[in-house]
Amino acid sequence: MGVESLVSASSALPLEVSLEPELVDWIQRTYLDTFEAQLFATALLFVLIVLGAASASRIYDEIRRQYGSKLAEVCSILVLALVVVVVVYSFSAIWGVIFVLEFTLEEVAISRWVAAQQIVTAGVIAGAYLAIRFVNRSIDKLAETRALTQHQSEVAHHVTDVAIIAVAATVILTIWGINLANIFIGAGAITAIVALTARETLAAMLAGFILLFSRPFRVGDWIEVNETSGIVTDVTIFTTKIQTFDDKHVLVPNDEVTSSQLTNYSRNEQLRLEVEVGVDYETDLERAREVAADAVEELESVKDAPNPQVVAKRFGDSSILLECHAWIGQPTMRRTLDARTDMIEAIRAAFDREGIDIPYPQRVHSTRENEFRVGGSTSGGTELSTSHD
Numbered sequence: 001m002g003v004e005s006l007v008s009a010s011s012a013l014p015l016e017v018s019l020e021p022e023l024v025d026w027i028q029r030t031y032l033d034t035f036e037a038q039l040f041a042t043a044l045l046f047v048l049i050v051l052g053a054a055s056a057s058r059i060y061d062e063i064r065r066q067y068g069s070k071l072a073e074v075c076s077i078l079v080l081a082l083v084v085v086v087v088v089y090s091f092s093a094i095w096g097v098i099f100v101l102e103f104t105l106e107e108v109a110i111s112r113w114v115a116a117q118q119i120v121t122a123g124v125i126a127g128a129y130l131a132i133r134f135v136n137r138s139i140d141k142l143a144e145t146r147a148l149t150q151h152q153s154e155v156a157h158h159v160t161d162v163a164i165i166a167v168a169a170t171v172i173l174t175i176w177g178i179n180l181a182n183i184f185i186g187a188g189a190i191t192a193i194v195a196l197t198a199r200e201t202l203a204a205m206l207a208g209f210i211l212l213f214s215r216p217f218r219v220g221d222w223i224e225v226n227e228t229s230g231i232v233t234d235v236t237i238f239t240t241k242i243q244t245f246d247d248k249h250v251l252v253p254n255d256e257v258t259s260s261q262l263t264n265y266s267r268n269e270q271l272r273l274e275v276e277v278g279v280d281y282e283t284d285l286e287r288a289r290e291v292a293a294d295a296v297e298e299l300e301s302v303k304d305a306p307n308p309q310v311v312a313k314r315f316g317d318s319s320i321l322l323e324c325h326a327w328i329g330q331p332t333m334r335r336t337l338d339a340r341t342d343m344i345e346a347i348r349a350a351f352d353r354e355g356i357d358i359p360y361p362q363r364v365h366s367t368r369e370n371e372f373r374v375g376g377s378t379s380g381g382t383e384l385s386t387s388h389d
Helices: 003-009 022-031 035-067 069-094 098-107 112-144 150-175 180-197 199-214 254-259 285-297 333-354
Strands: 222-225 228-235 239-244 249-253 262-264 270-279 309-315 320-329 371-377 383-387
Touching: 022 069, 035 069, 069 098, 112 150, 150 180, 150 199, 199 254, 222 239, 228 249, 239 254, 249 254, 270 285, 270 333, 285 309, 285 320, 285 333, 320 333
Parallel strands: none
Antiparallel strands: 222 228, 222 262, 228 239, 239 249, 270 320, 309 320, 371 383
């Protein structure tokens, strides 16, 4: 027998049980035959509702204390549903309008096949809800053990939730006999339209998944993207949130992060600093390098290994430029600034102590062999002259 014949063969669920039995009819005729009695019964019903709510609250607290909040929530929902049914029926019986409930139930009466579909649909929805909660709790436990980063756990939440919902929706549509092919065709057309109108958003979302698997940085790392440098405070599907060192909060699209040059200063847990200093051309370079290296090596803000190094970088206009290299651990902007300040102060103090000059910018003017006079003698007898081109 096919589904159609089964549906046609199943009749609507009849209301075989009367909602107004003889006992209820006798109570209405005996005790609720006057308006005053009905009003008194209504007031008594409200008092019972208040007492029932107070008792339910105590029961909820007791169940939560002994068996946990989840079971207490389920029990409270069941009790609340039962109370609503009893209150509605009691109110209808007091005022003699039970026929309204019977008419309503008859109107919403459904076939057995539809009832089965509804029950299975409710079961699929409940199963999907429980599966989402179970998976999300598992992801949270992995995040607590640092097996997943905050960004990975967030993306995993979204991906698993969407996957479970998609599977549940597919099952429900199949139960109700909806043609999935037409839905997929419509979804494909909608996807094409969205892809054309929201290309940047989709690109940022795809870049978010790329960052999930490549893991170039984590929340709390010091990174630099293009001209933005700061601490990563959050990573979402679409954007990376960076707090700069002048206390600005910058949202960088993930597609810009993946397509630009990215520097992660916190990745290797150490950072090399460079400090430049110029010495006079007549200075003993080897001696100046040793003095600068010894001065930096004694600092507590830099690491002992690798050892600080000083190299001759280039010839400057007024000096020979030396560059001092030193490493700091667990790099942050504060430690970087403090260490660079300590290096500059230590090198200057060591050079002053050893008599090594750090020259000011200066120019030396001299004449060439071929020169011609441009003026007379000065008061001291010296003549000014300028060389030929």
